[in-house]
Amino acid sequence: MSEKMKNYIEEAEQALLHTYNRYQIVLDRGEGVYLYDIDGNKYLDFVSGIAVFALGYNYKDYNDALKEQIDKILHTSNYYYNVPAIEAAKKIKKASGMDRVFFTNSGAEAVEGALKAARKYAFLKDGKTDHEIIAMNHSFHGRTFGALSVTGNPHYREAFEPMIGNIKFADFNDFESVLSCVTDKTCAIIMETVQGEGGIYPATEEFLTKVRALCDEKDILLILDEIQCGMGRTGSMFAWQKFGVKPDIMTTAKALGCGVPVGAFLMTEKVGANSLVAGDHGTTYGGNPLACAAVNKVLDLFNNDNIIENVNKVAPYLEKRLDELKDRYDFIVDRRGAGFMQGLVFNRPVADVINMALEKGLILINAGSEIIRFVPSLVITKENVDEMIDILDSCLGKI
Numbered sequence: 001m002s003e004k005m006k007n008y009i010e011e012a013e014q015a016l017l018h019t020y021n022r023y024q025i026v027l028d029r030g031e032g033v034y035l036y037d038i039d040g041n042k043y044l045d046f047v048s049g050i051a052v053f054a055l056g057y058n059y060k061d062y063n064d065a066l067k068e069q070i071d072k073i074l075h076t077s078n079y080y081y082n083v084p085a086i087e088a089a090k091k092i093k094k095a096s097g098m099d100r101v102f103f104t105n106s107g108a109e110a111v112e113g114a115l116k117a118a119r120k121y122a123f124l125k126d127g128k129t130d131h132e133i134i135a136m137n138h139s140f141h142g143r144t145f146g147a148l149s150v151t152g153n154p155h156y157r158e159a160f161e162p163m164i165g166n167i168k169f170a171d172f173n174d175f176e177s178v179l180s181c182v183t184d185k186t187c188a189i190i191m192e193t194v195q196g197e198g199g200i201y202p203a204t205e206e207f208l209t210k211v212r213a214l215c216d217e218k219d220i221l222l223i224l225d226e227i228q229c230g231m232g233r234t235g236s237m238f239a240w241q242k243f244g245v246k247p248d249i250m251t252t253a254k255a256l257g258c259g260v261p262v263g264a265f266l267m268t269e270k271v272g273a274n275s276l277v278a279g280d281h282g283t284t285y286g287g288n289p290l291a292c293a294a295v296n297k298v299l300d301l302f303n304n305d306n307i308i309e310n311v312n313k314v315a316p317y318l319e320k321r322l323d324e325l326k327d328r329y330d331f332i333v334d335r336r337g338a339g340f341m342q343g344l345v346f347n348r349p350v351a352d353v354i355n356m357a358l359e360k361g362l363i364l365i366n367a368g369s370e371i372i373r374f375v376p377s378l379v380i381t382k383e384n385v386d387e388m389i390d391i392l393d394s395c396l397g398k399i
Contacts, residue, residue, distance in 0.1 A: 030057025103287030107253030108142025138198030200343030
């Protein structure tokens with residue numbers, strides 16, 4: 001490590017709030033599926049900003065669209081209309097099949113809005129404020145109070161209690177567990193279609209179908225969190241579309257802007273017409289022209305450049321190569337996931353492996369202490385998979 005990099009890291013530790021245990025590199029630029037630090041070292045990136053850079057880095061058409069918008073206007077506030085927001089809303093409605101859109105700055109804010117919409121929907125039905133929400137154990141929905149309240153890991157919540165009230169936790173992929181939590185006060189059930197931080201667990205079709213039928217029977221709103229697993233990552237634009245189980249409310253973010261901070265929550269017309277109204281919810285930056293110019297271009301490029309087709313072409317090969325590692329090393333006990341959202345499960349902590357890979361020019365992250373998570377850009381090739389496997393294999397061989 002150069003003195004220049006050491007100095008930057010020391011300055012960061014003096015100035016930034018220490019809420020992250022950062023890896024000891026200072027990144028400078030990206031090109032394709034590779035990142036470069038300020039010393040010029042090259043890294044194959046299988047994290048993509050935690051499932052954000054679906055298009056990889058320095059994607060020319062995307063960059064050009066943002067540069068064009070910067071020369072027009074960056075921000076207007078939501079007291080006025082702007083064309084990028086209108087166009088982005090139209091395109092994401094078409095991609096998702098949902099009816100109403102609210103643009104946010106982040107995934108956590110999208111979850112906050114979804115929870116508010118669900119409670120307002122229930123309030124308008126009976127005028128009561130004691131409604132309950134069912135969330136899933138081992139889920140992760142964000143760090144703000146509402147999102148944290150439905151995050152099914154007590155470790156994340158305990159120092160910040162009390163959370164918002166009337167939240168129950170059921171077991172993911174266990175319908176009887178969900179059913180046992182339902183009362184006449186239940187207004188919503190929230191889950192990730194594929195659990196991310198909780199260990200890369202996809203929902204089963206049977207589970208989703210039964211929960212959807214339950215919600216229909218009792219007029220409970222189904223909220224699906226697609227912040228990490230959506231935007232093509234599992235081989236369809238949104239993971240729930242493979243099952244045909246449509247939510248009442250959906251959250252998205254991360255790859256929605258491919259680097260520009262933007263999220264959204266979407267809802268059906270039934271919810272939109274019977275929940276949030278003027279004065280109930282708002283944001284200064286949400287849906288501004290720059291963010292929505294990014295959304296517009298991302299959705300166009302997904303269609304024009306066959307991004308999801310590449311996922312469905314390369315993901316089986318990624319699974320095959322990861323399965324080979326699992327079969328080779330007895331300390332790897334499982335491989336699970338969907339599309340370009342995969343996890344290798346170890347019988348021991350994986351931090352040393354991730355650090356060793358970083359030293360060899362491969363960027364990986366964990367999902368829990370014993371799982372290596374693979375969430376690369378959606379434009380990776382089989383050759384990129386082979387390069388990743390070669391580096392990771394060389395690290396595993398030293399354990």
